[in-house]
Amino acid sequence: METTSGDYGQPRDEQELAAAAEVMQQSYAMSAADALAWAQRVGRDDLRLLRHDGQVVGTLVYMKMGQWYGGRSVPTVGVGGVGVHPVYRGHGTATTLMTHLLRDARATGAPLSTLYPATQPLYRRVGYEQAGARYEYRVQVPSLSFHERPLSLRAIEARDEAAITECYQRTARSRQGWLDRGAYVWSRVRTPRDGQAHGYLVEGTSGVEGYLYVVRKQLQGWKQELLLSDFVANTREAALRLWSFLGDHQSLATEAVWFGGGDEPLLRMLKEQTYSVKLHMHWMIRVLDVATALQARGWPAGFSGTLHLEVEDELFPENHGRFVLEVSDGEARVRRGGEGRMAMNVRTLSSLYTGFMSAEALRTMGAFVRVDDASVRTAMALFSGPPPSIRDMF
Incomplete structure (x- = not known):
């Protein structure tokens, strides 16, 4: 009964919408009426399903929005209402559902995805990491x-x-x-x-x-x-x-x-x-597109600096490899190549990107594959700012 592939997409009809509501009901201990009302309020456009042998086995809510970083709104796909039918738990269903979601979100051009975790290991497996607090x-x-x-x-x-x-x-x-x-x-x-x-x-x-x-x-x-x-x-x-x-x-x-x-x-x-x-709660983000995410956010005015990054990303080969981040007067330019002086996996980049964890704190916890002192000092200045937070639950 492994669900490592599956058919992913929006509900096709009212029957599938009702099936999604049933998954929500059993996942979140809701009444049948409340679960159906939630599914109907979300609607077909913002609901995503995973099917196995024609049966709805997983659901999530897909939200297009943005997050403010450095005074600029960076597009992100918010994820909520992740649920798996009880019969299909423990078979990789949630990981499969999230993998489909991330590929779907990246295809829209959104460089980030944001969520509140009910469980962190699942989301860390697909590249999310703690990035702020509520x-x-x-x-x-x-x-x-x-x-x-x-x-x-x-x-x-x-x-x-x-x-x-x-x-x-x-x-x-x-x-x-x-x-x-x-x-x-x-x-x-x-x-x-x-x-x-x-x-x-x-x-x-x-x-x-x-x-x-x-x-x-x-x-x-x-x-x-x-x-x-x-x-x-x-x-x-x-x-x-x-x-x-x-x-x-x-x-x-x-x-x-x-x-x-x-x-x-x-x-x-x-x-x-x-x-x-x-x-x-601590919320998490997933960097879907390294270059676009770094170029989309705002940076400290009046400061210039360069970082030679190397990123590991098992899900998106486009994010894997070396990048040069050049920041000047609030603007960033990212190009391929460089010396890879600050090497990390994509999850570490999430915590650094928002300013949730400083480069020095990440180095202390062994989060970098490799890093030099000069890169840490530059990253400390570039990613400085107010502590990242979110007011809303979704």
């Missing part, structure tokens, strides 16, 4: 004693969608790794699965300066928890108004909860450390 913040609402209301606040309406997107982009483009959201991820923000979200925005002279989406989760008794599927402020005035809005819930709400990186600037405005920051 943190959970919990703030005690009764401690929010903000009384300034410098901006007006109102409920978000359908006509605000473009302005909200632009407001998010102004913050996201400066945060290493944050998503350049596609339709699927925006739907997770506006219509999360764990309840109904209500959106509120704040406006200044330049338009929308901040917003949040909140799901009010009922706790024991009359108390509630405020789950923020998004919380963005581009100015201090916007942050003050949104904090005061959350503080207005103090008679009923215990905590406000949201997600982001380890360097959340909104926490700096709190009078006391009446909050907790906890690692939620």
